Amino acid sequence: MVTTWIKTAGACLIVGVAGIAHAQAGTQTVTFRTPAGLVPGDIALGADGAIELLPGAQVTRDNGQPSVLANLGQDGVVLHPLSLAGLVRSGSLVTLLPQAHLLGGIGAPAVSVSPGAIVDGAVDTSFTPEPAQSWSFSVVFPPGPGLDIIVAPGKSADVAPGRFHAIEVYPNATLVAHSGTYFLDRLILYPGARVEVRQSNGPTRLFATAAPLLAGTWTFTPAYEGLALVQLGATALRVASPFRGTILAPSAHLELAGPGATHRGAFFARSIVVDAQVNVVYESSNPIVGLITPPDDDLQRCAEMIRARDDLSGRAREVAYQADIARYCTMPGAGDCTAELVGRVNVESFLAAGRLIGETITPAQYLALMRDLIRKRHSWESSAALAGALCSGQDQDGDGVPDPDDQCPDTPDMTPTDAHGCTDSTLPPAPSASDLRLVFQTKGFLFNQACSHAPVMPRIPAGAFYRPAQIEKGDYIFSGRVMNQPQGCPVWYFFDIEESRPGQPLHTYMVAFADFEAYPNLVGIPATPVPPGFIQFNPLPTDAGTRGQLGSVGGRFIRFRVQAMNGGGISSGWSEWKVTTNDDCTALGFSCK
Structure with missing residues (x-):
């Protein structure tokens, strides 16, 4: 057989080499x-x-x-x-x-x-x-032997997704890979090799018959969007330099090596050894979720399998979680920017609904918010330049209007604006708050697919209410924390407040908080966490709606009860009514006096 050599930036592509074993074209099951x-x-x-x-x-x-x-x-x-x-x-x-x-x-x-x-x-x-x-999926190898990509020392090769026989990257050589799927018989990264993964359109997946040595360095630009390496054969696999992603080699032995190295991800194999002084930091196997639960077969199940990131908290974690659902399930192939913007919209929609339920905003304000979110989503979906500006940090107040076009910077969070970034106070027709409250009380609501198989919500206790001396610090209100919900399933806490004002009728209202809005430091004491099993919120006098009312209670007498509801509409029963005593505060680790 004649061997043909093709030179591209120092990489040799070898076509038709006699005697080389190739993976069979067709379907293989993992x-x-x-x-x-x-x-x-x-x-x-x-x-x-x-x-x-x-x-x-x-x-x-x-x-x-x-x-x-x-x-x-x-x-x-x-x-x-x-x-x-x-x-x-x-x-x-x-x-x-x-x-x-x-x-x-x-x-x-x-x-x-x-x-x-x-x-x-x-x-x-x-x-x-x-x-x-048992988890199974099919891998369809394209026909043909594929090319050999041999990247020599000091050289580089930019390789698009496709079918290859072998990819070998030598010391001081660089392989540029991209979002998409690679099929190959053999992958070897020698010590000192470099792999630059350019991910503008979703994750990168490598299906290899054998990947015996991964000893090169990996970088991801502009940001990590997921990497999955699936080895189909039984050849032992050694990862000898820091790796990030998911490795699945169910028929092989996997060695995570490199003294002092840190590998981030999830690793599955027939057997696994983590070498001495090697660190593994768990990062969810989201990159293979679309393989084991194809969204075309069961979109809801795919979304349920996504796990939220450990390295983020609060609203940033919720946005990243929603972005991963888009990236791996609802919008596979979408770019990182699109997934991020979808994540922001989903979280803002959820927060708006919660504020509506908690009567922090009126139905008309809610509809105005949703109208604003939908209009702006249509705008960035039809303009790559606008989407790029929003994803590159050019929207400091987060109102969906890039800073160069924003004539009203520092717009408050979740405020509808016009095209110039200035507050749009126009309110559409809407049902009354009392009618809407009746709907929520009788039917619940559905926001998050991760909650679809959640267990029954426990009845949680009302904890305590504390008002610090400094009025501007607002109040601190506690309840038991819901602990039994699936990862990624958000929980709302509804506080039913009865406030006594001298010479006035009893004042009643409801305040709602999402679990990721919890205040971490016990009544504001630095480095003092809230006791396990409890959750604390900090309404301020400057907050809108009923949160501001609760944050301005001052010395007035209140009693309250609490109910929890998850993002699938499952709710707990109401707690007993609570009037805080100093014993309650002492049990939480501080004094109400």
């Missing part, structure tokens, strides 16, 4: 399993044989919660001295050697904890991972 009660998005390391953390290895999460190690195989889970992980679910023996530390518990039929090892959580030897959940 199957892996997770223990009962766990889906891939919950797991940091998932194996069907064995998991081993060598001395000093760590598997953690950005938010401090326990990471999950899940093994269905018979060769067990072993944590060596000074290794650290979260919780373990295993179908066979779990062994902790001296000075190993688990921040969570263990569920396994057999457990061996050496002296000096620490398990912070419970040990459950009645646990069984069966019936395990």
